[in-house]
Amino acid sequence: MPSLRPREFILDRTNWKYGQTDVNVPLLAVQWRGVAIPLLFELLPHGGSSDTNLRHTLMNDALSLLKPSEIQVLYADREFLGHVWIQGLARRGIPIYVRLRSDTLVDEWPARDWLHPEARRHRPLGRRRGGLWA
Numbered sequence: 750m751p752s753l754r755p756r757e758f759i760l761d762r763t764n765w766k767y768g769q770t771d772v773n774v775p776l777l778a779v780q781w782r783g784v785a786i787p788l789l790f791e792l793l794p795h796g797g798s799s800d801t802n803l804r805h806t807l808m809n810d811a812l813s814l815l816k817p818s819e820i821q822v823l824y825a826d827r828e829f830l831g832h833v834w835i836q837g838l839a840r841r842g843i844p845i846y847v848r849l850r851s852d853t854l855v856d857e858w859p860a861r862d863w864l865h866p867e868a869r870r871h872r873p874l875g876r877r878r879g880g881l882w883a
Contacts, residue, residue, distance in 0.1 A: 755821035758811075759785050760804070760829055764796055771796035777807050788814075801834045808838070817842045827853065 757780040764773045776790035789810050791803060811820075823838065823845045830847060838845050851861035 753819065755819050756780065757821050758823045760807070760823060760825040761785075762799060762826075762828065773797070775799040775803060775807065777811055798828050801831055801837075804829065804834055805837055808841070808843070812841070820844075822846055824848070 759778045759780060760775070761778065762773070762775040764771065766772065771793075773793040773796055774790050775793065776787050778785040778787045780786075789807055791799075791807065793799065793803075820843050823843055825845060825847050827847060827849050835845060849855070849860040851859060853860045
């Protein structure tokens, strides 16, 4: 990447079938000029979600190439949840924003109730670096 300023990163997963074979690829991408450019990926030997260890492995690989301070934010979809995963990122100083369904419970309240109706689109919840959006 041409500049060393902090960048927005995206953690995502794609899953499809090629004949009878599951193609399941979690990947880490960087947003550059409005486009997500894949940097690191893992081919999983099964369908379904990734686990916390695999996510940490992807981040460890990324952090062998860059510093946590170069990650402005990590965006992730609702499948990338979990206390150990989120705490691992927090220990490294990596802020994460997780997209949730509006009916996902956060501290026993639906995610939609954490946001004002006019500000629901991409507004982070809470006061910390990182957050949730619905």
